[in-house]
Amino acid sequence: xxxxxxxxxxxxxxxxxxxxxxxxxxxxxxxxxxxxxxxxxxxxxxxxxxxxxxxxxxxxxxxxxxxxxxxxxxxxxxxxxxxxxxxxxxxxxxxxxxxxxxxxxxxxxxxxxxxxxxxxxxxxxxxxxxxxxxxxxxxxxxxxxxxxxxxxxxxxxxxxxxxxxxxxxxxxxxxxxxxxxxxxxxxxxxxxxxxxxxxxxxxxxxxxxxxxxxxxxxxxxxxxxxxxxxxxxxxxxxxxxxxxxxxxxxxxxxxxxxxxxxxxxxxxxxxxxxxxxxxxxxxxxxxxxxxxxxxxxxxxxxxxxxxxxxxxxxxxxxxxxxxxxxxxxxxxxxxxxxxxxxxxxxxxxxxxxxxxxxxxxxxxxxxxxxxxxxxxxxxxxxxxxxxxxxxxxxx
Numbered sequence: 001x002x003x004x005x006x007x008x009x010x011x012x013x014x015x016x017x018x019x020x021x022x023x024x025x026x027x028x029x030x031x032x033x034x035x036x037x038x039x040x041x042x043x044x045x046x047x048x049x050x051x052x053x054x055x056x057x058x059x060x061x062x063x064x065x066x067x068x069x070x071x072x073x074x075x076x077x078x079x080x081x082x083x084x085x086x087x088x089x090x091x092x093x094x095x096x097x098x099x100x101x102x103x104x105x106x107x108x109x110x111x112x113x114x115x116x117x118x119x120x121x122x123x124x125x126x127x128x129x130x131x132x133x134x135x136x137x138x139x140x141x142x143x144x145x146x147x148x149x150x151x152x153x154x155x156x157x158x159x160x161x162x163x164x165x166x167x168x169x170x171x172x173x174x175x176x177x178x179x180x181x182x183x184x185x186x187x188x189x190x191x192x193x194x195x196x197x198x199x200x201x202x203x204x205x206x207x208x209x210x211x212x213x214x215x216x217x218x219x220x221x222x223x224x225x226x227x228x229x230x231x232x233x234x235x236x237x238x239x240x241x242x243x244x245x246x247x248x249x250x251x252x253x254x255x256x257x258x259x260x261x262x263x264x265x266x267x268x269x270x271x272x273x274x275x276x277x278x279x280x281x282x283x284x285x286x287x288x289x290x291x292x293x294x295x296x297x298x299x300x301x302x303x304x305x306x307x308x309x310x311x312x313x314x315x316x317x318x319x320x321x322x323x324x325x326x327x328x329x330x331x332x333x334x335x336x337x338x339x340x341x342x343x344x345x346x347x348x349x350x351x352x353x354x355x356x357x358x359x360x361x362x363x364x365x366x367x368x369x370x371x372x373x374x375x376x377x378x379x380x381x382x383x384x385x386x387x388x389x390x391x392x393x394x395x
Contacts, residue, residue, distance in 0.1 A: 019055075022047060024393040026055050030065065030085040031110055031392060032208055037080040056083055064089040064109070064395055085110040090395045092387035093139050093153040093189075096198070096380040099173045099225045100289070102131060104138055106146060107384040109395070111209065113377075115146050128168075128179045136188050151394075154387035155181065155195040156379040158226065160244050166195030169244070172261050173225045192390045198222070199246050201382025202372075203230025204237055206334045208385055210374040215332045219324055220372075221248060222336040223277075227269035231328060249273065253319050271316035274338060280313045293341045300343035307346075314346055318353050325358040325367050336372040347371060 025045060030036065036044070042052045059065040067081040087108025096103045103118040117138050124130065143150055159171025166182015186193045196204075203212070203220035212218035216235040222228050227249030231238035239245055249269030250262050257266030270276065274292065278285050281295045299305055307314070321333060333354075335347070351369035354361060361367040372378055 020393070022051065023055055023059070026052070027059070027064070027085070027109075027392050027395060030083060031388065034110065035068075035082040035084045037082060039080060041083065062089075087112040087114060088148055090151055090388075090391050091143075091148045092384055092391060093143075093150045094380050094384035094387065095135055095139075095153065095155045096383055097131060097155065097157050097174070098198075099126075099158065102135065103380055104135060104142065105380055105384065106139075106142055106148060106150065107381075107387075108148075109388075111381070111384070114148065115142050116380075117142055126174055128176055128181065128184070132181065132184050135185065139189075150189070150191060152192045152387040152391050153185065153189060153194065154201070154383035154385070155185070155193065156198045156201045156383040156386075157181065157195060158198045158224065158228070160247070161195050161197050162244070163194075163196060163239065166193055168195070192387070194386045194390060196383070196386050197228065197230070197246055198224075198379045198382075199228030199248075200230040200237060200239075201386055202336055202378045203232055203246075203334075203382070204385050205374055205378050205382035206336070206372060207232045207237075209381060210378065211334045211370050211372055212332055215330075217328075217330045218332040218334060219328055219330045220334045220336055221321070221324065221339065222378075223269075223273055223338040225274050227273050229324070231330075233328075248320070248324060251320060251323060253316060253323070268316070268320040272313060272320065276313060276316075277338065280310055289338075292338065296341040296343065300345070303343070303345055306343045307349075310343070310346055314350055318350050318357070321350065321354045321369065322358045325354060326360050329360045329364070330367060331364065333367060333369045334372055335369065336374075336378055340371045340375075342371075 026041060029045065038052050038056060042049050056065065060067060063086060065083050065085055067083055070082050087110055090109040091106050094105045094107050101118055101120050105116040106114045108114050157168055157171055158173055159176060160169040162169060168176055168179040168181050170177050182193050182195045199220060199222050202222050206212040206220050207218060212232060218232045220230040229246045229248035250264060250267045252264060252266050253268045254266035254271060258270040259265050260267040260270050275285050277292055278287050283291060299309060354369060355366045374381060
């Protein structure tokens with residue numbers, strides 16, 4: 001009897017359902033982990049070799065994968081062929097909508113970015129209708145230039161998003177309220193449209209392709225104009241009611257602090273967001289992102305000044321992270337976006353303090369705190385993976 005990997009259909013499933021499930025699992029393995037031999041696929045997925053042969057042969061005939069002799073050979077005898085996903089077999093549109101910029105990319109099976117485009121946003125061009133129109137026009141032009149067909153889209157938005165239909169309840173820093181973004185784009189594109197919160201998609205990207213790869217419990221915390229978070233729990237993205245989750249920036253840490261646009265006072269993002277960094281660095285509010293990053297990097301070269309200028313900022317960062325670790329109990333916290341520009345010495349100091357002050361961290365032997373390795377593409381890659389969730393089973 002054919003064995004099936006974890007998460008397989010129940011014992012009463014029909015053979016075609018089992019084959020479809022096994023095919024999807026194998027494709028996902030190749031998409032996330034990259035090229036692999038048939039023998040390794042059989043061992044990793046718990047399938048016998050005849051099943052793997054049938055699956056790979058079928059995918060190869062369809063042009064979804066190909067087998068190739070590895071470039072680097074070791075040992076004598078005939079080398080094992082590598083099974084490689086073919087990028088053009090399934091191409092998705094990834095869109096990253098930020099406060100000041102929109103980026104799009106066409107991403108192929110295996111995670112390869114085939115082409116990209118971006119443009120800056122101004123007050124007028126930040127209107128939902130303008131953004132949606134520009135996304136459609138740019139995506140169609142890019143797809144035509146590359147000669148590919150898009151099969152799904154993933155959209156990242158810095159706000160509260162209803163995952164079922166891509167309804168943006170609120171994206172305060174964009175000044176969007178009740179925007180049916182999923183329906184608006186779906187009326188133009190004849191393909192599945194998935195919309196998610198930017199921090200949640202950042203967590204997805206880090207879990208699959210970044211610093212949290214291999215970690216089953218992780219929190220991604222990002223600082224842009226606002227502060228947000230995404231949670232990976234037991235290997236899966238944690239999603240709240242209707243998909244609303246991760247507004248860590250609106251966790252109150254200083255009741256006597258500054259007013260927040262959300263209507264509360266002393267939210268975490270008022271103490272550690274972009275505006276807070278501008279204050280402690282002596283930059284005007286709304287200074288260009290490049291100026292903030294340049295100032296932080298210059299400061300990192302002078303360790304004696306790091307604590308004196310960023311001490312209060314570090315204290316608030318620590319307070320929030322202690323709360324995050326105590327409530328969610330992750331083995332890993334990944335800091336993204338502007339946090340990646342903070343001096344390494346400051347990150348190390350904050351991490352040590354969080355380990356000492358957090359009851360949960362002490363209990364599990366220390367929660368690690370690291371910075372993202374995916375750079376500015378983190379949410380774009382997360383949007384692509386969101387789109388691939390609806391694609392791999394249909395390739």
